[in-house]
Amino acid sequence: MADTKFRAMVVSETGKNEFKREIAERSISDLPEGEVLVKVQFSSLNYKDALSASGNRGVTRNYPHTPGVDAAGLVEESSSLNFSRGDKVIVHGHDLGMDTDGGFGQYIRVPADWVVTLPDGLTAKEAMMYGTAGFTAAQSVLKLTENKINPGSGKILVTGATGGVGSMAVAILAKAGFEVTASTGKTDQAEFLKSIGASEVISREDSSDQSGKLLLRGLWAGVVDTVGGDILATAIKSTNQRGVVTTCGNVASHDLNINVYPFILRGVTLVGIDSASCPMQRREKIWDMMATYWKLGNLEELSRTVTLEGLSDEIDKILKGGQVGRVVVDLWK
Numbered sequence: 001m002a003d004t005k006f007r008a009m010v011v012s013e014t015g016k017n018e019f020k021r022e023i024a025e026r027s028i029s030d031l032p033e034g035e036v037l038v039k040v041q042f043s044s045l046n047y048k049d050a051l052s053a054s055g056n057r058g059v060t061r062n063y064p065h066t067p068g069v070d071a072a073g074l075v076e077e078s079s080s081l082n083f084s085r086g087d088k089v090i091v092h093g094h095d096l097g098m099d100t101d102g103g104f105g106q107y108i109r110v111p112a113d114w115v116v117t118l119p120d121g122l123t124a125k126e127a128m129m130y131g132t133a134g135f136t137a138a139q140s141v142l143k144l145t146e147n148k149i150n151p152g153s154g155k156i157l158v159t160g161a162t163g164g165v166g167s168m169a170v171a172i173l174a175k176a177g178f179e180v181t182a183s184t185g186k187t188d189q190a191e192f193l194k195s196i197g198a199s200e201v202i203s204r205e206d207s208s209d210q211s212g213k214l215l216l217r218g219l220w221a222g223v224v225d226t227v228g229g230d231i232l233a234t235a236i237k238s239t240n241q242r243g244v245v246t247t248c249g250n251v252a253s254h255d256l257n258i259n260v261y262p263f264i265l266r267g268v269t270l271v272g273i274d275s276a277s278c279p280m281q282r283r284e285k286i287w288d289m290m291a292t293y294w295k296l297g298n299l300e301e302l303s304r305t306v307t308l309e310g311l312s313d314e315i316d317k318i319l320k321g322g323q324v325g326r327v328v329v330d331l332w333k
């Protein structure tokens, strides 16, 4: 395999803070060291990939680089006894697509302990319809349930609801029997949000309180926040007694201007979600949940498939907050 050529998106620095993306030919011998070589069938687009593909040094330090935090495919070669040629696998998170060449190429080579066996009940394409976004949404829902929030507890708010993590969270929560309120900047997508399981849609403006009040009327038993900033602060202040708020994203802001009252008067719990470094046993449990109890019947409705050539336009769209649902990348079309 050493000299086999393959196609990949390559992001290069062309000048100070200027980057270009192209679909280029690469060699397997150029991939980093690792025990498992995977032929990537499908990848998917996440916000972090768009940052990496546009030169964000907080995500990727060294260019030229192939982004893609997600990959699903077949083991091509393995020096680990845990995997054999032809095994169906998923690789996501860790350093994949950050400073390690990622899933926007037809091959990746990674350490064996990054590799998850594709669960029965999911195809490689379905796994990438979920991708890191779906995994993060599922992990957020799991945290709510582990903290004793169940469908009888009350309404769950999802922010950034049309985005990858947000739309997956709406759909998984609905599948698990929760009543979901979706907060979105795209009110023209209300019908889409209802079709995937939201019972109510509110605007981004109504989700961001500017009154300066320390506590707001309790509305939510739980919150899956994907955006941060004032919207997250408002959600925490609007969470009921012993409610639970998960935080995973920062598309609105990385700042969180909050006071202690929601925590000391209402016993609200704020839970951080970090998918990249999620331990293997938990990673497998979450993939199993997505393949069984939380398997969505409407994955096609939640995603679109593009080729490597079509990916750059989607990257521009997600950077502007314009993405709706999930984008899957078919590496061999």
Ligand SMILES: NC(=O)c1ccc[n+]([C@@H]2O[C@H](COP(=O)([O-])OP(=O)(O)OC[C@H]3O[C@@H](n4cnc5c(N)ncnc54)[C@H](OP(=O)(O)O)[C@@H]3O)[C@@H](O)[C@H]2O)c1
Residues within 6 Å of the ligand: 045, 046, 047, 048, 132, 133, 136, 159, 160, 161, 162, 163, 164, 165, 166, 183, 184, 185, 186, 204, 226, 227, 231, 247, 248, 249, 250, 251, 252, 273, 274, 275, 276, 318, 319, 320, 321, 322, 323, 324
């Ligand atoms: N912690 C982790 O492990 C982890 C894993 C995956 C993703 N993330 C993070 O989660 C966030 C969402 O990722 P994603 O892949 O779902 O991205 P995405 O598809 O772009 O979704 C983000 C959504 O947030 C809303 N939004 C965009 N700009 C906004 C703004 N300025 N203010 C308020 N809302 C805004 C939009 O939805 P509406 O128009 O519907 O409001 C947008 O579709 C990102 O910050 C990402 O880095 C974290």
